[in-house]
Structure formats: C-alpha cells, structure tokens
Amino acid sequence: MTAPAVVLRSPGQLGVELLALDEPKPEDVIVDVEFSGVSTGTERLFWEGRMPQFPGMGYPLVPGYESVGEIVAAGSASGRRVGETVFVPGAKCFGEVRGLFGAASSVLVAPGARVAPVAAPLGEQAALFALAATAYHAFANSPQPELIVGHGVLGRLIARIAVARGAEAPTVWEKNPARRAGAHGYPVVDPDADARRDYRVVCDASGDGALVDPLIQRLAPGGELVLAGFYEAPISFAFPPAFMREARLRIAAEWKPQDLVATNALVASGRLSLEGLITHRRPAAEASSAYAVAFDDPSCLKMIIDWKGTA
Numbered sequence: 001m002t003a004p005a006v007v008l009r010s011p012g013q014l015g016v017e018l019l020a021l022d023e024p025k026p027e028d029v030i031v032d033v034e035f036s037g038v039s040t041g042t043e044r045l046f047w048e049g050r051m052p053q054f055p056g057m058g059y060p061l062v063p064g065y066e067s068v069g070e071i072v073a074a075g076s077a078s079g080r081r082v083g084e085t086v087f088v089p090g091a092k093c094f095g096e097v098r099g100l101f102g103a104a105s106s107v108l109v110a111p112g113a114r115v116a117p118v119a120a121p122l123g124e125q126a127a128l129f130a131l132a133a134t135a136y137h138a139f140a141n142s143p144q145p146e147l148i149v150g151h152g153v154l155g156r157l158i159a160r161i162a163v164a165r166g167a168e169a170p171t172v173w174e175k176n177p178a179r180r181a182g183a184h185g186y187p188v189v190d191p192d193a194d195a196r197r198d199y200r201v202v203c204d205a206s207g208d209g210a211l212v213d214p215l216i217q218r219l220a221p222g223g224e225l226v227l228a229g230f231y232e233a234p235i236s237f238a239f240p241p242a243f244m245r246e247a248r249l250r251i252a253a254e255w256k257p258q259d260l261v262a263t264n265a266l267v268a269s270g271r272l273s274l275e276g277l278i279t280h281r282r283p284a285a286e287a288s289s290a291y292a293v294a295f296d297d298p299s300c301l302k303m304i305i306d307w308k309g310t311a
Helices: 044-049 120-137 153-164 209-216 239-245 255-271 285-294
Strands: 002-010 013-020 026-038 067-074 085-088 107-111 147-149 171-173 199-204 219-227 248-251 282-283 303-306
Touching: 026 085, 026 120, 026 285, 044 285, 067 120, 067 255, 067 285, 085 120, 107 153, 120 285, 120 303, 147 153, 153 255, 199 209, 199 255, 209 219, 209 239, 219 239, 239 255, 282 285
Parallel strands: 147 171, 147 199, 199 219, 219 248, 282 303
Antiparallel strands: 002 013, 026 067, 026 107, 026 303, 067 085
C-alpha cells in the first residue's frame, strides 16, 4: 500500500509525498483519514529546527498527532470494526521515514488499541481530542486552575474543561487583543490589567519559559505553578520569591488513555464544546502553505488539513 503523507524533509522543507505503508498485522486497523490538525507547539519546533532532543527525533519525518477518519479494514485481533470513526493520535507505519508523530497522512496503519472511537458527527472537531485530552490531563486529579496564561487552543480547552467540571471560572491572560474573544464562561484579560497576586493554582499554556519568574510572583503562599506548554529552552527561576511563597512547580505531560475517555465523555454529554477552535482549513494539496499559515498567522488558532479524496 501507498498513501500521500506530509513529509518534513528538513526544517522548513515540507510537502506531500507518496509513501509506502507497512503491512498491517492482525492487531492493526487501516484508517482512511478525513482530517488532521497542525500543532503550533511541537510541530513548529520541528519546522523551525528548534526541537530539543526527543525520542525518535530526526528527518525526514511524518508529523502530526491529531487525525480522525474511518476504519476501512480491521485485523482479527484489533478489537475494532470496519466503519467506525476513530481518532488516531499518531502512527509508525512509513518504513524508513520516521513517524513522529506520524498522523498527517491520508491513510494510516495503527494498532486497534491505539485508536479511539468518536462520534462521526463531530467531523473535523474530533481532531482536537489530543489537545482536549492534554488539557484534561493537566488537572485530572488536581485542583482546577484559577489563572491560565494564554488563550490559544490549549488555554481555551483548559478553561472550558475547568468550567465543565464545575470549578469556579478561571481568569485567562492574553496579550493579543484579537485572541481575547471566544471565551466560554470565563473572563479573558490583559495581564497588565490584573493586579491579583494570590492565585492558588496558575497554569501556563503559552510555552514561554520567561514567564516562570513573573508567574511565581502571582502565587499565594503554598501556591502551585503548572507548566502545561512545551518548552524548548531550559527553565530557570529566581529562588528567593519561590522560597518566600513555598511555591510548588508541576509539569503536565501528555495525555493518557483514561484522559481521552473522560474528555470524550464530556464532549458527548454536551458539557464540553469544541466549537470555535478551528479557524483555518486547507486541502492536503496545499499542506506546505497551510503549515506556514498555522505557524506565522496569529489569527490561526487551529489549522485543519482536509484529506478527503486524497488517497
């Protein structure tokens, strides 16, 4: 089998190429991908050549961990069935071309245990489940955030999930006035307009390591700073302010299967909306320009690649 896939040959050199797919095993499914999302965090670092050393790192690679499509073949040991709509968080099915994370392709071969059934009517919104589950994971078993820094897709989802779980609406900081719209039940403010310095839980969703020091100074005594972004540079902070507050620092990693289940349930119940998060769409043939827009246009919250009719 072969399939068109996004291939990043080197930093800044990206296009759609026809790749050979690995033969499926009994535990695998074959998915015809309908939509995939572009990550403005990790994928931007690959694109710019700034990704820190990471397991499986290297070029050429197929990026992407936000795909949704229909199962068209299911192995006898896959546990899945033909016709299911599934979310695919990545695949390693491109032979010598690295699958990191390997979901930006018109067809994917992946273990049935790795894909997750989703409601077909969600369509392109189902590609947001990786970010939604990551947002859920950050506070799955912890007090919900009182302050969230950054009103990008991750920050919006963290805020929406906090409200969906019944927490008091968090405050969200956003410097870009154009990104302050689209709040769902919580206030979005300019950081300079917020004088509060007693937040018990602060979540940084911006990925800007330079904010650690000023955010520590916004904590209440014993407060917690949660780093939910992805940081390319070493994180450092001044010790005395953290010492005086007995501050706690926690890093939120990627989602776990149970987080995806919980997030899917919130969406199915209607308590969590994924509306208004996808702002840009491009057909797969325009992938190169789509990635550039996703990374360079501040009005782009989430870019979706449309694979329908590409395979």
